[in-house]
Each structure stands twice: as C-alpha cells, then as structure tokens.
Amino acid sequence: MVSSVNQTRSASSYGVARAPEFLRDLADHVASIISTRTTLDDLTALELGREAAERIAQVYGGVRIRIPTGSWNGRVSCFRLADRDISIYRMYNGRNWRDVCAAYHISRSTLFRVVRAVHAALHHLNTS
Numbered sequence: 001m002v003s004s005v006n007q008t009r010s011a012s013s014y015g016v017a018r019a020p021e022f023l024r025d026l027a028d029h030v031a032s033i034i035s036t037r038t039t040l041d042d043l044t045a046l047e048l049g050r051e052a053a054e055r056i057a058q059v060y061g062g063v064r065i066r067i068p069t070g071s072w073n074g075r076v077s078c079f080r081l082a083d084r085d086i087s088i089y090r091m092y093n094g095r096n097w098r099d100v101c102a103a104y105h106i107s108r109s110t111l112f113r114v115v116r117a118v119h120a121a122l123h124h125l126n127t128s
Contacts, residue, residue, distance in 0.1 A: 023053040023054075024053075026049075026052070026053040026056065027046070027049040027050045027052065028049060030048065030052045031045040031046045031049030032045075085117065087104075088106075088114050088115070088118075089114065091103065092115055097112075
C-alpha cells in the first residue's frame with residue numbers, strides 16, 4: 001500500500017515536506033484510492049496523488065473554501081445520496097411526517113430538509 005512507499009522514500013525527495021498538511025493529506029488520500037482501485041504501483045499512485053493536490057492548490061490556492069460533508073444549501077451531493085436520506089424520502093408520503101420523524105429520530109424541519117435535498121438531487125440527476 002502507499003504507506004510502504006512513504007517509508008522507503010523520504011517525503012522531501014518529492015517536495016512534500018514543505019507542503020501544507022492539508023495538501024499532503026489530500027495527496028495521500030488520492031494515492032490510497034488509486035492504489036486500491038487500480039493496478040498502478042504505489043509510486044505512480046503517490047505521484048498522481050501529489051499531482052492532484054498540486055492542481056487543486058493551483059486552482060483554489062489562497063481561496064477560503066468550505067468542504068461540505070454531504071449536503072450544501074439543502075441539496076445532497078450528486079455523487080452520493082446517503083442511504084438513510086433515501087429511506088426517509090421513500091417512507092415519507094406527504095402526510096406521515098410524525099411517523100417518519102419518530103422512526104428516524106429527526107425533527108420535522110430535518111425531515112423536510114432531507115426530502116427537499118433528495119428530491120432536488122434526484123431531479124438534477126434525471127436532467128443531467
């Protein structure tokens with residue numbers, strides 16, 4: 001795995017020692033995904049992870065950004081809908097909000113936020 005590459009080569013040989021911690025972590029996460037999902041060797045995965053982090057730094061460097069945890073402005077990420085949110089959306093029929101809220105231990109406002117978000121995400125996926 002990628003950690004073995006980190007042990008055999010010093011981070012400074014890749015210029016990573018001076019990189020901000022966030023970019024190092026990002027490069028490591030990308031490298032980990034590449035090495036587990038492809039047949040590329042760990043060194044290539046590490047280089048691609050670093051390249052991805054560098055590209056993100058070039059594009060977004062100096063900009064304060066907030067990385068959402070799953071929903072943003074009431075919309076669920078189009079990459080992945082949480083299983084729980086889909087279950088809530090399917091269970092809700094427009095009139096049974098008390099039952100849904102009790103089953104999932106959520107407030108009424110959370111129910112409506114989830115329903116709006118899943119509906120918007122599904123609409124976006126169907127129109128893309």
